[in-house]
Amino acid sequence: MRIVVVGDVMLDVDLSGEATRLSPDAPVPVVDVSGIRSRAGGAGLVARMLAGEGWPVTLVTVFGDDDAGRQLRGELAGVRLVSGPSGHPTPVKTRVRAGSHAVVRFDQGCGKPPVPEMSPAMLRAVEEAGAIIVADYGRGVAASPELRRLLARRTAEVPVIWDPHPSGPEPVPGVAVVTPNLAEATKAAATYASPASGDGAPGDPAAGVGRILLERWQGNAVLVTKGSDGAVLLQRDSVSPLDVPAPRVEAGDPCGAGDRLVAGLAVHLLAGSALPEAAGLAVNDAADFLGAGGVAALPDRSSDHGVVRDDGGDASGPTGASVERPADGPTRLRRATEPLLLARAVRGNGGTVVATGGCFDLLHAGHVRSLAAARELGDCLIVCLNSDSSVRRLKGAERPIIGQQDRAELLLAMECVDAVMVFDEDTPEVALDRLRPDIWVKGGDYKGSRLPEAELVESWGGRCVTVPYHPARSTTGLADALAKVS
Structure with missing residues (x-):
């Protein structure tokens, strides 16, 4: 069944480099830009994440008729688009980063746009969805009266996940779950006269504001996300809030975590998971996404091929919309996918x-x-990769030589590696317990001794295997050789 993402899109641009000095004109850092990368933001990022994992997805949105809008379409290559005109310049958000730290962000075309019209093709795509994500970024799509009437009716038929924005409208009543972060939830709750109900967990403001929003928005649930502290789930049919913990990961840039969470919610609800289970899985998906490098580790889609555009929207004639479909048949499971979803998909296919x-x-x-x-040995290979902090604890202060993001990227460049799961502990047991592979593989240097993870892997019916070990080839040996050369 097709997932439809409906909402606002923007062009995100990252300028990255190093800052080693201050400007002589003013006490501000000078960033020597070494890389420029653009990507689809907003609802476009959600759709890209889903399409990149092989899920059938349609993006319903509007585009500006300008160079940035055309570039944004290019960044969405491979995503099925059903779109109309925005009547406004394309919003462009440019972040300047020095190392792992953001220095400044420039916003262009981000003034208040008009509420766009929904074409028949756009409404028809929402009508045919098996699950719907409303990715509201306050740019008018979610405020369309025609769309809101349709969404209100569809809440009784399919899961509707609403990711709200402070500048956007309230969610329509009856949605499966609304996903504000704590800052958004606090701001929204403060605008309503209703006092906190007192049902929240002591000392947890997220539960209190979530209860207010659950009553005000008349949805079935509110999931208030709290970054590295996980989330709190408030459900209409449950008196007590449910704490949803997040696994500990080492991540510098939280950008895209909320988008990854709503994408995961849609997938897990569509697969038949109950909301509490889906929320826990989605929080883990977001943590895995950040641990693997976040938006910086997303593959470049601007050079994708195989897209056919039908400016008429469908075979029946012009509709004022643009539709893009992959030309190469069924969507394939692309590399660099999130490991838990990949494992689930592979197991689901036997x-x-x-x-x-x-x-x-x-x-x-x-x-x-x-x-x-x-x-x-199997149908996919997932590499559990020690994070930088984990390597330092195991190998010493001088290691790793290469950071976790680059190590993950190098592994994913190999044809035999399908996904990378970064973990922060000293041993992979926690990652393994979440992943639950059928086969756990180690190098043949363990031959003759029982693997440390054997008991855990065997507890769910998995087995441990060793593969040939190649002596005289080691990271330590390479590091020593490099030290002598330098």
């Missing part, structure tokens, strides 16, 4: 999930051979 783990600092031929051998 396949075998294989996992292995390690630091993979200075990737060498021994790693490549072992990984290739592991991939031959």
Whole structure:
């Protein structure tokens, strides 16, 4: 069944570099830009995440008729689009980053736009959805009267997840779940006269404001997200709030975590999970996304091919909308997907999930051979990768030589690796318990001894396997050799 993402899109641009000095003109840092990267933001980012994992998704939105709008369409290559005109310049948000820190953001075209009209093709796409995500970024799409009437009716038929915005309208009544972050929820609750009901958990303001919004918005549930502290779920049919903890990950840039969470909610609800289970899985999905590098680790879609555009919207004639469909048949499960969703999809198709783990600092031929051998054992290979802090605790203050984001990117560049799951603990047991692979693989240097993870893996019916070990090839040996050269 197709997931429809409806909402506002924008062009996000990242200028990255290093800042090692101050400007002589003013006491501000000078950033030597070494990289420029653009991507779809807002509802476009949600749709890209879903399409990148192989889920059938349609994006219903509006575009500005300008260079930025045309570039934004390019960033959405491979996503099925049903769109209309926005009647306003395309919003562009440019972030300047020095190392891992944001220095400043420039916003262009972000003034108040008119509420756009919904074409028949746009409404028809929402009508045909198996699940709906409203990604409201306060740019008018969610305020369309025609769309709101349709969404209010569809709440009784399919899961509707509403990601609100402070500048946007209230969610329509009856949605499955609304997902404000704590700051958004606090601001929204403060605008209503209703006092806190007192049903929230002691000392947890998220539960209090969530209860206010649950009553005011007349939805079935409100999931208030709290960043690294997880989330709190308030449900209409439950008196007590449910705390949803988040796994601990090392992540610098939280951008995109909320988008990843709503994408996960749609997938898990569509798969038949109850909302409490779906919320827990979605929080873990968001943590995995950040642990794997966040938006910086997303693959570049601007060079994708295989898209056919039908400016008429469908075969029946002009509708004033634009529709884009993949030209190469069924959507494929792309690489760099989130590991838990990949494992679930492979198992759902009767396949075998294989996992292995390690630091993979200075990737060498021994790693490549072992990984290739592991991939031959099943239908996907997921690498559990020690985070930078984990490597430092295990190997010492001088390690890792290569940061976790680059290590993950190098692994994903290998044909045999399908996903990377970054973990922050000293051992992979917590990651393994969440992933639950059918086969856990280690190098043959463990031959003759029982693997430390064997008891855990066997507890869910998995098995442990060793693959050939290649002596004289090690990260430590490479590091020593490099030290001598330098």
